[in-house]
Structures are given as structure tokens and as C-alpha cells.
Amino acid sequence: MSKYKLVHYINQFYGGIGGEEKADIPAEKRAGAIGPGLALNQAFGDEAEIVSTIICGDSWFNENLEEAKKTVLEMVREDQPDVFIAGPAFNAGRYGVACGAISEAVKNELGIPVVTGMYIENPGADMYREKVYIIETKNSAADMRKAAPKMAKLALKLAKGEEIGASAEDNYLPNGIRKNFFEKKRGSERAVEMLLAKINGKAYTTEYPMPDFDRVDPQPAIKDLSKATVALVTSGGIVPKGNPDRIESSSATKFGEYDITGVEDLTAETYETAHGGYDPVYANQDADRVLPVDVMREFEREGIIGKLHNKFYTTTGNGTAVASAKKFAEEIARRLIADGVDAILLTST
Amino acid sequence: MKLELGYIDIKGIRFDDYNAIEDGVLVVNPDELVKPVLEDELIKSAHFEIAAPGESVRITPVKDVIEPRVKVEGPGAIFPGMIAKVDTVGSGRTHVMRGMAVVTAGPIVGFQEGIIDMTGPGADYSPFSQLHNLVLVMEMQDNGATAHEYEKAARMAGLATAARVGELARELVPDEVEVFETPTIAQSYSDELKDLPRVAYVMMLQSQGLLHDTYCYGVDVKRTLTTMISATEVMDGAIVSGNCVSACDKNTTYHHLNNPVIQDLFKQHGKTLNYVGTIITNENVYLADKLRSSDWTAKLADFLSLDAAIVSQEGFGNPDTDLILNCKKLEAKGVKTVIITDEYAGQDGKSQSLADADVAADAVVTGGNANELILLPPMDRVIGCLDYVDKIAGGHDGSLRPDGSIEAELQVITGSTNEMGFNRLSAR
Amino acid sequence: MVKEIERAGLPVVHMCTVTPISLTVGANRIIPAIAIPHPLGNPELSAEDEYKLRKSLVAKALDALTKEVEDQTVFE
Amino acid sequence: MSAKAYKVVTNNPLVKERLDESVELYFFEEDTHRDLLERVRDFVHKGYRILTHPLAGSVKPWETPYRSVMITAEKEDKIDISSLEMIEQAIFALEKSKARPVVLNEKVLVDFQLIDLSLIQSALPSAEAQGRH
Numbered sequence: 001m002s003k004y005k006l007v008h009y010i011n012q013f014y015g016g017i018g019g020e021e022k023a024d025i026p027a028e029k030r031a032g033a034i035g036p037g038l039a040l041n042q043a044f045g046d047e048a049e050i051v052s053t054i055i056c057g058d059s060w061f062n063e064n065l066e067e068a069k070k071t072v073l074e075m076v077r078e079d080q081p082d083v084f085i086a087g088p089a090f091n092a093g094r095y096g097v098a099c100g101a102i103s104e105a106v107k108n109e110l111g112i113p114v115v116t117g118m119y120i121e122n123p124g125a126d127m128y129r130e131k132v133y134i135i136e137t138k139n140s141a142a143d144m145r146k147a148a149p150k151m152a153k154l155a156l157k158l159a160k161g162e163e164i165g166a167s168a169e170d171n172y173l174p175n176g177i178r179k180n181f182f183e184k185k186r187g188s189e190r191a192v193e194m195l196l197a198k199i200n201g202k203a204y205t206t207e208y209p210m211p212d213f214d215r216v217d218p219q220p221a222i223k224d225l226s227k228a229t230v231a232l233v234t235s236g237g238i239v240p241k242g243n244p245d246r247i248e249s250s251s252a253t254k255f256g257e258y259d260i261t262g263v264e265d266l267t268a269e270t271y272e273t274a275h276g277g278y279d280p281v282y283a284n285q286d287a288d289r290v291l292p293v294d295v296m297r298e299f300e301r302e303g304i305i306g307k308l309h310n311k312f313y314t315t316t317g318n319g320t321a322v323a324s325a326k327k328f329a330e331e332i333a334r335r336l337i338a339d340g341v342d343a344i345l346l347t348s349t
Numbered sequence: 350m351k352l353e354l355g356y357i358d359i360k361g362i363r364f365d366d367y368n369a370i371e372d373g374v375l376v377v378n379p380d381e382l383v384k385p386v387l388e389d390e391l392i393k394s395a396h397f398e399i400a401a402p403g404e405s406v407r408i409t410p411v412k413d414v415i416e417p418r419v420k421v422e423g424p425g426a427i428f429p430g431m432i433a434k435v436d437t438v439g440s441g442r443t444h445v446m447r448g449m450a451v452v453t454a455g456p457i458v459g460f461q462e463g464i465i466d467m468t469g470p471g472a473d474y475s476p477f478s479q480l481h482n483l484v485l486v487m488e489m490q491d492n493g494a495t496a497h498e499y500e501k502a503a504r505m506a507g508l509a510t511a512a513r514v515g516e517l518a519r520e521l522v523p524d525e526v527e528v529f530e531t532p533t534i535a536q537s538y539s540d541e542l543k544d545l546p547r548v549a550y551v552m553m554l555q556s557q558g559l560l561h562d563t564y565c566y567g568v569d570v571k572r573t574l575t576t577m578i579s580a581t582e583v584m585d586g587a588i589v590s591g592n593c594v595s596a597c598d599k600n601t602t603y604h605h606l607n608n609p610v611i612q613d614l615f616k617q618h619g620k621t622l623n624y625v626g627t628i629i630t631n632e633n634v635y636l637a638d639k640l641r642s643s644d645w646t647a648k649l650a651d652f653l654s655l656d657a658a659i660v661s662q663e664g665f666g667n668p669d670t671d672l673i674l675n676c677k678k679l680e681a682k683g684v685k686t687v688i689i690t691d692e693y694a695g696q697d698g699k700s701q702s703l704a705d706a707d708v709a710a711d712a713v714v715t716g717g718n719a720n721e722l723i724l725l726p727p728m729d730r731v732i733g734c735l736d737y738v739d740k741i742a743g744g745h746d747g748s749l750r751p752d753g754s755i756e757a758e759l760q761v762i763t764g765s766t767n768e769m770g771f772n773r774l775s776a777r
Numbered sequence: 778m779v780k781e782i783e784r785a786g787l788p789v790v791h792m793c794t795v796t797p798i799s800l801t802v803g804a805n806r807i808i809p810a811i812a813i814p815h816p817l818g819n820p821e822l823s824a825e826d827e828y829k830l831r832k833s834l835v836a837k838a839l840d841a842l843t844k845e846v847e848d849q850t851v852f853e
Numbered sequence: 854m855s856a857k858a859y860k861v862v863t864n865n866p867l868v869k870e871r872l873d874e875s876v877e878l879y880f881f882e883e884d885t886h887r888d889l890l891e892r893v894r895d896f897v898h899k900g901y902r903i904l905t906h907p908l909a910g911s912v913k914p915w916e917t918p919y920r921s922v923m924i925t926a927e928k929e930d931k932i933d934i935s936s937l938e939m940i941e942q943a944i945f946a947l948e949k950s951k952a953r954p955v956v957l958n959e960k961v962l963v964d965f966q967l968i969d970l971s972l973i974q975s976a977l978p979s980a981e982a983q984g985r986h
Binding site: 214215216217218219220221222223225228230233235236278279280281282283285286288289290291292294295296298299304305315326328329330332333334336337341342343344345346347348349 | 778779780781782783784785786787788789790791792793794798799803804805806810813814815816817818820827828831832834835836838839842843844845846847848849
């Protein structure tokens with residue numbers, strides 16, 4: 001039986017080229033396994049091998065993202081591997097982000113299964129854990145000996161098309177998809193052990209983390225509002241009459257972005273709500289009751305604000321259902337920043 | 350309270366024209382055993398069938414699972430307040446027919462769930478697939494009686510049958526004896542115990558209306574305030590299930606008799622912790638009841654000077670609110686708490702698992718995602734009837750395929766995502 | 778959503794009827810609004826009075842954007 | 854007899870049949886389960902409080918077409934947060950699974966009505982014992 005083929009992605013440091021001073025080298029491909037790839041090859045045994053290694057500077061990748069992705073994708077495509085493997089990046093932030101980004105690109109654009117690895121606090125972990133399999137490692141390269149067999153095991157499963165187990169079984173970071181598996185001990189015994197750990201102040205891992213209740217520090221105040229561009233965002237589902245993008249009333253799969261250049265007032269004839277979470281009668285009569293375009297225009301004319309941004313954004317999430325809104329918000333924020341907006345007035349029903 | 354459990358290992362069941370336990374095999378005369386069941390005029394027909402582990406058998410729709418036990422020493426009898434007179438049980442000696450169960454099957458309501466497969470992939474998910482089951486299949490009269498009355502008739506028939514079978518173990522010498530002793534408050538401060546963390550078990554009981562209730566010494570638990578019980582009373586059948594829906598995460602009478610949290614706390618008692626008591630609290634529909642009952646849980650925790658507690662749940666939906674309330678209020682009293690629940694994360698595993706949440710619930714044990722799909726292949730023999738499989742919760746359009754296989758959510762399998770931590774199934 | 782936009786680097790003022798939920802979702806500058814189906818209006822008022830009400834609420838919100846806050850703050 | 858402190862919002866004809874004489878009902882025969890929950894949500898938005906949990910405890914919400922929820926008879930000036938959270942969670946839970954009984958024949962429907970009736974009945978003694986708060 002022939003071995004499964006893998007392509008391995010590592011940074012300039014693990015490629016043996018150099019440290020930070022070499023972080024700007026462009027991607028290059030070499031035959032066979034290098035550095036951490038040797039440990040992976042060992043873990044693969046006779047079943048798989050790394051046919052080529054792509055070495056890429058972390059700065060070069062992150063600063064030339066589109067070009068870097070294109071270059072690396074082409075290098076991967078040439079070899080048609082069964083699985084693509086990146087890192088592990090341990091706690092190296094830019095390396096982790098690069099591993100996540102290139103793994104996601106290979107998975108989505110080439111349709112090749114991917115595995116990467118990093119420390120849970122690596123910024124790449126939160127960015128990519130729901131997109132690609134990330135094997136959880138410790139925060140330093142000393143963990144390579146333990147990380148390699150875990151990455152190899154998952155890579156082999158993917159190569160063979162086997163079903164992937166729960167995160168706790170296959171050692172990847174929880175990716176937001178709950179999956180059943182059989183523990184070694186029954187639940188009550190696990191509960192007693194968890195309780196003893198909690199009593200004794202020892203580390204334990206809850207089997208079901210509660211939804212995210214984290215906080216974010218306030219941004220500094222706007223110094224001069226009369227020079228600021230303010231954008232309107234609403235979770236109240238205000239859309240142009242007829243809901244042209246067909247935004248769903250609940251569990252929406254998209255958000256709305258609408259141009260309000262020249263719009264002075266929202267009327268019953270021009271705007272309505274697509275939200276399924278409240279009685280729509282009042283918003284349909286006058287959408288300014290949810291999205292105050294009329295008064296914002298007046299403040300704009302009076303010079304209280306510099307400018308009302310010419311687009312508004314709308315979602316239909318319920319007040320308490322925050323999880324689904326997260327991805328929309330990231331994208332909305334990206335566009336607002338790109339458009340030079342300074343501050344946001346967000347209305348919720 | 351001190352209770353000895355004497356286990357009689359049952360390795361098989363067969364029918365004959367007499368009743369006995371011979372070399373670990375339960376011999377029953379089905380015609381004789383069914384007579385008292387049929388005395389209830391609500392029950393139109395009833396018969397027994399046998400299902401052994403590994404056989405190609407599907408039992409459905411399952412109502413309750415009950416382990417036969419008999420009280421051989423000490424006050425009271427098994428299932429006090431239900432089929433025996435009210436008397437405090439939990440001390441003396443009780444014989445347990447280990448490795449078997451009486452399973453009651455037959456429709457009470459039209460959408461009833463509950464499958465036990467004795468082999469195949471489904472058998473990995475139900476703890477009752479590993480038991481020798483004496484199945485009591487009942488059909489109710491169609492005489493206009495209410496579903497409540499049917500539920501009661503079926504519940505009583507199951508409990509009485511299990512007690513009758515249990516009688517056969519009265520004079521036997523157990524294969525193994527285990528002793529359980531619960532401390533009084535004073536004893537919990539003895540020299541051996543006083544330095545260990547004080548832990549209680551908070552058992553939540555479904556109490557939502559006549560078809561999904563729990564009874565303690567015969568009293569409907571929704572009419573009770575949160576209270577305390579000795580763990581050994583639970584072993585003697587003080588708590589029984591009156592719940593005929595929610596197969597995967599209802600606590601059958603078997604679960605109560607063999608409560609795994611109680612067993613595992615006893616294992617650590619006097620070693621790493623001091624198991625000072627068991628609190629039982631209800632899951633009512635009325636919100637003020639929920640607030641009051643959870644207040645009371647926290648109050649009793651205070652009375653007991655607890656350091657820590659384990660809370661187990663029953664059901665999904667509004668009981669999630671009770672679970673979170675109990676957890677929050679215990680943690681607010683400084684009682685370190687672990688909760689046991691199960692999840693409804695959707696078939697794709699992407700939905701939020703619980704209907705309620707709080708940061709205080711930072712130590713959770715899960716019995717798995719009840720929405721996950723499973724394919725159950727056809728079995729050679731069906732005990733009960735498959736008519737209902739297409740209608741059971743977790744089944745969906747085309748659940749029952751022409752070849753007899755069933756594609757359904759795990760929630761159809763009896764005991765699959767139990768929230769007392771009875772199983773090894775979990776999710777991440 | 779508030780939290781993610783603020784995390785990305787833009788100050789957000791959240792106008793929300795149910796302020797405890799606004800606190801839960803992590804807003805830092807919060808303006809209590811009127812009612813869930815009409816947070817910035819009141820159909821029982823005349824059009825003119827309703828507009829004034831909305832204007833005063835939005836003015837308060839814009840003002841909040843110019844105030845430094847250390848922590849989650851509800852501008853009553 | 855003084856007016857009661859609670860009302861029941863329901864789409865369950867059996868609740869209408871059995872409780873109409875003793876309890877004040879808002880009966881919406883045509884409502885789906887979701888419609889009914891949204892109606893309760895609108896009541897909450899107006900300042901009514903929920904008195905019974907809008908989710909059942911055993912019957913999964915996606916299985917049954919019937920729901921009855923008890924709310925306060927009088928509305929208050931402010932929105933009750935826990936009522937709001939509960940009703941939103943209940944509506945969310947409704948969408949988690951599509952697994953529902955395929956055969957909704959008369960017997961199954963009547964049984965679902967019965968379960969829902971039983972749930973709301975189980976709350977009546979508590980509601981009667983409770984004062985107006």
C-alpha cells in the first residue's frame with residue numbers, strides 16, 4: 001500500500017533559516033520533511049509521509065496576506081497531498097495566525113483536509129478554531145514530542161476519511177460543534193472527581209463551557225464629535241421596504257448593508273422591519289423609531305456630528321442571542337473601519 | 350441510617366410453570382405473574398416477554414424500568430407509599446436482583462418514546478441493554494379513562510410485579526454484600542469526618558403534571574418543599590418514577606434505586622469527602638415555585654454547612670432554569686457546585702445546548718447531545734409495538750424505514766443521556 | 778454585537794430598552810430606550826413630541842460617545 | 854369572586870374546554886406553537902410577567918403544537934427581564950430540532966393537548982395560593 005502524502009507548512013524559525021531577522025523571507029518549498037516534520041514523519045510510521053515542506057517568514061505571510069496565500073496554495077496544489085499540515089505554532093502569535101489562515105485557505109480553496117496546532121492562548125486559536133482543526137499544544141516547542149503524535153493521528157484519520165471524534169477524543173480545540181463520545185468513566189464519577197478538584201482548588205475542565213460572558217474594554221471617547229463620522233447599526237432588523245435581501249426574521253444567515261445617501265427620513269412607504277423578535281407594527285409605521293435617521297440628519301445639518309455614514313447595517317438577532325451575531329459583527333466592524341467611520345450608534349429593540 | 354444491600358446476581362430468565370431463582374436464573378410462571386396485573390380493570394391485556402443482552406430484540410415503547418428488590422430486615426417494604434404502606438425504609442437489609450430488570454412497555458400516550466435495543470449500535474447507549482429484562486407488555490382498555498389513570502395503572506403494575514419478583518430473593522444467600530451508612534449531623538462531625546469537605550447531593554426531580562411526575566413515599570413531589578432524604582431510603586424505593594415521556598433523560602425507577610451519584614459519593618465518603626446528606630428538590634412549572642424551591646436548596650445547604658454539592662437534573666427545557674437557579678444560589682452561598690445535565694445542541698451540534706445559562710455554572714458534566722442522530726438497524730423481534738416509532742420524539746418523517754431500521758435522534762433511547770451521570774456518554 | 782464592534786476598535790453607544798441585557802452583551806456606553814417595539818419613539822405622542830423625544834435620546838447617546846468611561850456605564 | 858391575578862395564553866382547545874369557566878383565557882385557536890410564544894413575547898414587551906415557564910419539562914418543544922403560558926393579569930410599567938429572557942430562550946429552543954411526530958392523528962393531538970393541560974393545571978394551585986406579586 002502506498003503511503004498517504006502530506007505537505008507541511010512551517011515558519012522561517014522552524015525551517016532553520018533564522019529568527020525574527022529572517023521573518024520577511026517569502027515562501028519557498030523544499031522536498032521532504034524538515035525540523036518538526038521529522039517528528040511528524042516518525043509519528044506517521046509507515047502510513048504517511050511528508051513529501052514537501054513549505055517554509056515561509058511570518059512577517060512576509062502576514063504583511064502580504066493575499067499574495068502569500070496565493071503562492072502557498074499553488075505550492076500545495078502542485079503536490080496534491082492527501083492532507084495539509086501546518087505548524088504547530090505553540091504560542092507564536094503571527095505564526096499561529098499564518099497557520100490558521102493558510103490552513104483555512106487550503107481547506108476551502110483546494111478541498112484538502114487540514115490540521116494545524118497551537119497553544120489555546122495563541123491569537124490564531126480563537127480566530128480559526130471554528131474553521132479548521134487545531135490540535136491543542138502547550139505554550140512552547142518543548143511540547144513537540146507530545147503534539148506530533150496527536151497531529152499525526154488526526155491527519156491520518158482525515159487522510160483515511162474516518163469519522164472525527166469529539167474534541168476531547170481527537171485533541172483539537174473545541175470548535176463550537178458538540179459531538180458525542182464515550183468517556184472512560186461514568187458521569188457521576190466524573191462529577192465527583194470534578195467536585196474534588198474544585199474543592200481543592202485544582203485545575204479541572206468543565207464539559208460544557210457556558211456561553212461567552214467576556215467583556216471588552218471601552219474605547220476612548222470621541223474628542224470632537226463635529227468632525228466625526230458616525231454610523232448607525234441596529235439589531236432591530238430595519239430594511240428597505242420589501243426586504244430586498246430577504247433577511248430571515250430569526251436565525252438569520254446574513255446581515256443587511258444599505259445605502260442611505262440622500263435619505264432624510266424613514267417612512268412607512270420606504271422602510272420596514274424584518275425582525276421576528278417583536279411586534280413589528282410600530283417600526284413599520286415609522287422605522288426612525290428603531291433607526292433614528294431623521295434626527296441624525298438634523299444633527300448632521302446642525303454640525304453636531306461631522307457626518308452620518310452613508311451606509312447603515314442591520315441584523316435580526318434577539319437581544320439575548322449573542323453568539324450568532326458575533327461573526328456578523330466582526331464583518332460589519334471591518335467594513336466600518338475600512339470606510340473611515342469613527343463611532344457607532346447601535347440601537348436594539 | 351445503615352443499610353446492607355445483598356446482591357443476588359441474575360444471569361438469565363426463563364419461563365416455566367413455577368417461580369424460583371435457580372443457579373442465578375430467574376424462573377417465572379408468566380401466567381401466574383400476570384394475573385394480579387389483569388385484576389386492574391383499566392388494563393385490557395398484559396403478557397410477559399424475555400429479552401437477554403445480545404439478542405436481536407427491540408423493546409418499545411418503554412415506560413419504566415424497575416429493579417426487583419426485597420426488604421429482608423428492618424422497617425417497611427420496597428416502594429413505601431406506593432405499593433407498601435408508608436413506613437421509613439433505608440435501614441436493615443435489602444436483597445437486590447442484580448443484572449435484571451422488570452421493564453414496563455406499552456403505549457400510554459400516542460407519542461410515547463423509549464427504545465431499548467438488546468444488540469447493535471443502540472445497545473451502546475441504553476444501560477438496560479446490558480440487563481436481562483422481564484418485559485411486561487400492557488395494553489389499556491379503550492373505555493374513556495384518562496391518560497393519567499392509565500399511567501397510574503401501568504406504574505402500579507410495574508412496581509407490584511417487580512416487588513413480587515423481588516420476593517423470590519428473600520431467602521437467598523447474596524453473591525455480594527455492600528454496607529451503606531449515612532451520618533447524622535453529629536456523626537458528620539466525628540473525628541474521622543470532621544476535617545473532610547462537607548458535600549451533599551442535590552437531586553432534582555421532575556414534577557410537571559400527571560404524566561411526568563415523581564413520587565416520594567407516595568407523595569407527588571410537586572406538592573413538596575425541598576427536603577432531605579437518607580440515601581439509603583432511595584435504595585429502598587422511596588422515590589419512584591411516574592414519568593412516561595422523555596425517554597433519554599428521565600430518571601426511571603431503576604435509576605433511582607441505583608442512583609450513581611449516591612454510589613460514587615459513598616465510595617469517597619470518609620476518604621476524600623464527607624457525604625453529609627441528600628437534598629431532593631422539584632422541577633415545577635410555576636415560576637414562583639422554582640424560585641422557592643431553589644431558595645430552599647440553598648437554605649438547606651446552609652443548615653448543613655456544606656462546602657460543596659453535586660446537582661443532578663431530570664428532563665430538558667424549563668428544568669434547565671431550576672438547574673441554573675440551584676447552581677447560582679448554591680455558589681452564592683460559597684458552596685462549590687458541579688452540575689450534571691444533558692444537551693440539546695441540534696442534530697448538527699451547533700445550537701446552544703441548554704435553555705438557560707449562568708457564569709456560576711463553571712463545572713458541568715454532560716450526558717451528551719440528545720439531538721445527535723443514530724441509525725438503529727432492524728431487529729428480529731419487537732417487544733411492544735413499532736406503530737409508535739414513527740410518532741416518538743426524536744423520530745422524524747421517514748424514521749421507520751421499510752426494512753425496519755430507524756433513523757432517529759438519541760432522545761428516543763431509554764436512559765441514553767441520563768442526567769444522574771449513569772452513563773459514560775458525554776459530549777464536547 | 779456591541780462587544781465585537783468595540784473590540785475591533787470603534788466606540789459604540791448602545792441604545793437599548795432592556796439595560797440589563799445590554800450589560801450582559803458587554804456594551805460599555807448604554808442609553809436606556811423607550812420600549813422594545815419602539816425603542817426610539819412613542820406612538821402615543823404626537824409626531825412632533827415623538828420627534829423631540831427621539832432627538833433628546835439620540836443627543837444623549839452622541840454625548841455619551843464624547844465621555845470617557847472606565848467601565849460599563851448606563852447614562853440615565 | 855375577585856378577578857384573578859393571572860391569565861392563561863393558550864392555543865390548546867382542551868385548555869379552553871376544561872378551564873374556560875374557572876380561568877381567564879386568551880385563546881388563539883389558529884396559532885402555531887411559535888405564534889403562541891411570540892404572542893406571549895409581545896405581552897412581555899408590554900410589561901406583563903410570565904408566571905409559568907414557557908418550555909415544558911419532558912415534551913420537547915419542537916414535538917408538540919400546543920402551549921399554554923400563564924401571565925400576570927395586569928401589566929406593569931417596566932419590562933420583566935427574567936420573563937423576557939425566558940420567552941426568548943423558549944422561542945430559540947423551538948428551532949433546535951425538526952424531529953417531530955410525523956403522524957399527528959387525532960389521538961396524538963389529543964395527547965399533546967392533554968400533556969399541555971396537565972402542565973398548566975399543575976401550576977393552578979400555586980397560582981391560586983400566591984398573592985398578586
